[in-house]
Amino acid sequence: xxxxxxxxxxxxxxxxxxxxxxxxxxxxxxxxxxxxxxxxxxxxxxxxxxxxxxxxxxxxxxxxxxxxxxxxxxxxxxxxxxxxxxxxxxxxxxxxxxxxxxxxxxxxxxxxxxxxxxxxxxxxxxxxxxxxxxxxxxxxxxxxxxxxxxxxxxxxxxxxxxxxxxxxxxxxxxxxxxxxxxxxxxxxxxxxxxxxxxxxxxxxxxxxxxxxxxxxxxxxxxxxxxxxxxxxxxxxxxxxxxxxxxxxxxxxxxxxxxxxxxxxxxxxxxxxxxxxxxxxxxxxxxxxxxxxxxxxxxxxxxxxxxxxxxxxxxxxxxxxxxxxxxxxxxxxxxxxxxxxxxxxxxxxxxxxxxxxxxxxxxxxxxxxxxxxxxxxxxxxxxxxxxxxxxxxxxxxxxxxxxxxxxxxxxxxxxxxxxxxxxxxxxxxxxxxxxxxxxxxxxxxxxxxxxxxxxxxxxxxxxxxxxxxxxxxxxxxxxxxxxxxxxxxxxxxxxxxxxxxxxxxxxxxxxxxxxxxxxxxxxxxxxxxxxxxxxxxxxxxxxxxxxxxxxxxxxxxxxxxxxxxxxxxxxxxxxxxxxxxxxxxxxxxxxxxxxxxxxxxxxxxxxxxxxxxxxxxxx
Ligand SMILES: Nc1ncnc2c1ncn2[C@@H]1O[C@H](COP(=O)(O)OP(=O)(O)OP(=O)(O)O)[C@@H](O)[C@H]1O
Ligand SMILES: [Mg+2]
Numbered sequence: 001x002x003x004x005x006x007x008x009x010x011x012x013x014x015x016x017x018x019x020x021x022x023x024x025x026x027x028x029x030x031x032x033x034x035x036x037x038x039x040x041x042x043x044x045x046x047x048x049x050x051x052x053x054x055x056x057x058x059x060x061x062x063x064x065x066x067x068x069x070x071x072x073x074x075x076x077x078x079x080x081x082x083x084x085x086x087x088x089x090x091x092x093x094x095x096x097x098x099x100x101x102x103x104x105x106x107x108x109x110x111x112x113x114x115x116x117x118x119x120x121x122x123x124x125x126x127x128x129x130x131x132x133x134x135x136x137x138x139x140x141x142x143x144x145x146x147x148x149x150x151x152x153x154x155x156x157x158x159x160x161x162x163x164x165x166x167x168x169x170x171x172x173x174x175x176x177x178x179x180x181x182x183x184x185x186x187x188x189x190x191x192x193x194x195x196x197x198x199x200x201x202x203x204x205x206x207x208x209x210x211x212x213x214x215x216x217x218x219x220x221x222x223x224x225x226x227x228x229x230x231x232x233x234x235x236x237x238x239x240x241x242x243x244x245x246x247x248x249x250x251x252x253x254x255x256x257x258x259x260x261x262x263x264x265x266x267x268x269x270x271x272x273x274x275x276x277x278x279x280x281x282x283x284x285x286x287x288x289x290x291x292x293x294x295x296x297x298x299x300x301x302x303x304x305x306x307x308x309x310x311x312x313x314x315x316x317x318x319x320x321x322x323x324x325x326x327x328x329x330x331x332x333x334x335x336x337x338x339x340x341x342x343x344x345x346x347x348x349x350x351x352x353x354x355x356x357x358x359x360x361x362x363x364x365x366x367x368x369x370x371x372x373x374x375x376x377x378x379x380x381x382x383x384x385x386x387x388x389x390x391x392x393x394x395x396x397x398x399x400x401x402x403x404x405x406x407x408x409x410x411x412x413x414x415x416x417x418x419x420x421x422x423x424x425x426x427x428x429x430x431x432x433x434x435x436x437x438x439x440x441x442x443x444x445x446x447x448x449x450x451x452x453x454x455x456x457x458x459x460x461x462x463x464x465x466x467x468x469x470x471x472x473x474x475x476x477x478x479x480x481x482x483x484x485x486x487x488x489x490x491x492x493x494x495x496x497x498x499x500x501x502x503x504x505x506x507x508x509x510x511x512x513x514x515x516x517x518x519x520x521x522x523x524x525x526x527x528x529x530x531x532x533x534x535x536x537x538x539x540x541x542x543x544x545x546x547x548x549x550x551x552x553x554x555x556x557x558x559x560x561x562x563x564x565x566x567x568x569x570x571x572x573x574x575x576x577x578x579x580x581x582x583x584x585x586x587x588x589x590x591x592x593x594x595x596x597x598x599x600x601x602x603x604x605x606x607x608x609x610x611x612x613x614x615x616x617x618x
C-alpha cells in the first residue's frame with residue numbers, strides 16, 4: 001500500500017522534548033493560575049518548617065507573587081538543582097512514597113512554575129555567612145548562585161506569570177477574581193498550620209495578618225478571622241479517635257447551613273483535601289437535618305498514620321486514597337453523626353461567655369436561631385488535648401429522671417430567680433403559657449424560652465419512629481373502629497403490593513374493594529393523626545419511590561411524612577403539664593434543636609437580651 005505523501009514526509013520519528021517544553025507541559029497540570037503558584041510555594045515553606053510566612057501579591061498574582069519564610073533554607077549547591085525537574089529533598093526511594101509526611105514529594109513545582117514565569121530564588125541556611133540567589137526566565141538558570149542578603153530562610157519571587165504562554169494567560173480572570181482564589185488558598189493553608197504566622201499583602205495593602213496561634217484562644221481567633229464569628233458561635237467541637245484514626249475540629253450546627261459548600265475545610269494529616277468519600281460521609285451525617293439544597297459548614301482535621309493514605313493520586317495533590325476507605329468513611333460518619341445527635345437544649349454556653357449579639361444574615365448564612373451554640377463552652381474546655389465527647393448525655397438522662405416527677409404537677413414551680421441553682425431547673429425550663437396556639441413560652445435560669453411546638457413535636461415523633469423502626473418494632477395500636485379509606489385503583493394496588501412495608505411501619509391495611517382500603521392498626525405514636533390523610537401521604541411516598549429497595553433507602557423520608565401527621569397541630573390547646581412533658585421530651589431527644597426540615601425548634605431570649613430591649617441597665 002502506498003503512503004500518503006504528507007505522512008511520508010514526517011517519517012514517524014521520535015524526538016526528545018526540550019527541557020523547557022517538557023516543564024511547560026508539566027506546568028499545565030500543576031500551575032493553573034496564580035493561586036496554584038501560591039499553594040505550591042506555601043507548601044514548600046511549611047515543609048521547610050517555617051514558623052513565619054509572608055506573602056506579597058501584586059495584580060492578583062499575575063504580576064508578582066513573593067513568598068518569604070524563615071524555614072530551613074536551601075544549600076547553596078542545591079539552588080540550581082531545586083529548579084530542575086524530579087529533584088526533591090523529600091523522598092529518595094520507592095518505599096518513601098508509601099509513607100509521605102511532607103506536603104511536597106514530586107520535585108515538580110519549582111521547575112514547572114519557573115518554566116512559565118520569571119523566577120528568583122534566594123536562600124540561606126542556619127550558620128551560612130551569606131545568602132545565595134539564582135534567577136531564571138522560563139528556562140534553566142543561566143548562571144550559578146550569586147551572593148545576596150537574606151536571613152535564614154527562603155524567598156521565592158514569581159513575576160509575570162504565563163508571560164511566555166499566551167494560551168494560559170488568556171484564561172486568567174480579573175485581578176479581583178484571581179486574588180480571591182489566592183486568598184482562599186492562603187486561608188485554607190493557614191487553617192492547616194495554627195503554629196505558623198501568615199501575612200498576606202495585596203498591592204502593598206495588608207489583607208490577612210495571622211500571628212502564630214499558641215493558646216486555645218489564639219486558635220479560635222484564627223478560625224474567627226478565616227471563617228467568621230457566626231461560624232464559631234454556631235459550631236460544636238468534635239474530637240474522636242478509634243484504631244489510629246483521629247478526627248477533631250468544629251462542625252456547624254445544622255441550623256447554620258450555607259447555600260454553598262464554601263465553608264468546608266477538611267485536612268488529612270495537615271493537607272488540604274477535597275475528597276468525594278469525605279464529602280459523602282459528612283453529607284450522610286447531616287442527612288435529614290438540613291433543608292434541601294443547603295450545605296453544612298465545618299473545619300475538620302483527620303490524622304492517621306501516613307502509610308494508610310496514598311497522596312500520590314492527583315496532580316495537584318488535592319485528593320487522597322485511603323487504604324481502608326470503608327473504615328475511614330464509617331468513622332467520619334459516625335463521629336459527626338454522634339456529635340450532631342448529641343446537641344440538646346441546655347448544651348449552649350453560659351450566657352456570660354456568649355458573644356453579645358449574633359450578626360445579621362448578610363453572608364448568606366442561614367441563621368434563624370441561636371439555639372445551642374456550644375462553641376464557647378467547647379473552646380473554654382479543651383483544645384486538642386484530652387478527648388471529650390461533645391455531648392453530656394448522662395447529664396440529660398439524670399435530669400429527665402429528676403424532673404419526670406416535677407412536670408406531672410399542675411402548679412407552676414416556685415418562681416425562678418436570677419441565680420437560681422441551674423441544677424434545679426431543667427435546660428428548657430418550665431412552661432408558663434402558650435402563645436397564639438403556636439409557641440410554648442417557658443422560663444429557665446437564663447430567661448425566656450420560646451418553642452415552636454409543632455416543629456419540636458414533629459422531631460420528637462420522627463426520632464421515636466426512626467429508633468423503633470430500626471429496631472424492627474414500631475408499636476401498633478388497634479383502632480376501635482377500622483377506618484375505611486377511599487383511594488384510586490393504583491393506590492389500592494400499591495397498598496397490596498407493599499403491604500409488608502406497611503406492616504413494618506406499624507400499619508395493618510387491607511384492600512376490601514377495588515378502590516377501598518381499611519386500616520385496622522396504626523403506629524401507636526400517631527394515634528392522634530388524621531388516619532386517612534396519613535395513609536394517603538404514605539401511599540404517595542411509596543408511589544414516588546416505587547420499588548422496594550428505593551423505598552427502604554427512603555424510609556426516613558416516609559417516617560418524616562408520618563411524623564408530620566402525628567405531631568400537634570398549631571392551635572391545639574395544651575395544658576401546662578403537656579407543655580412541660582414536651583419540653584422534657586425535647587431535652588432527651590436526639591437532634592431536637594431542629595425540626596426534620598432543619599428549622600430550629602426553640603430559641604432563648606436571655607434576661608440580658610430582654611433588659612436590653614427595655615434599655616434597662618443592670
Ligand atoms: N521554601 C523552601 N525552603 C526550603 N527548601 C525549599 C523551599 N522551596 C523548595 N525547597 C527545596 O526545593 C526542592 C524542590 O521544590 P519543589 O516544590 O519543586 O519540589 P517538592 O516540594 O520536593 O515536590 P512537589 O513538586 O510535590 O512540590 C524541595 O524538595 C526542597 O528541598
Ligand atoms: Mg513543593
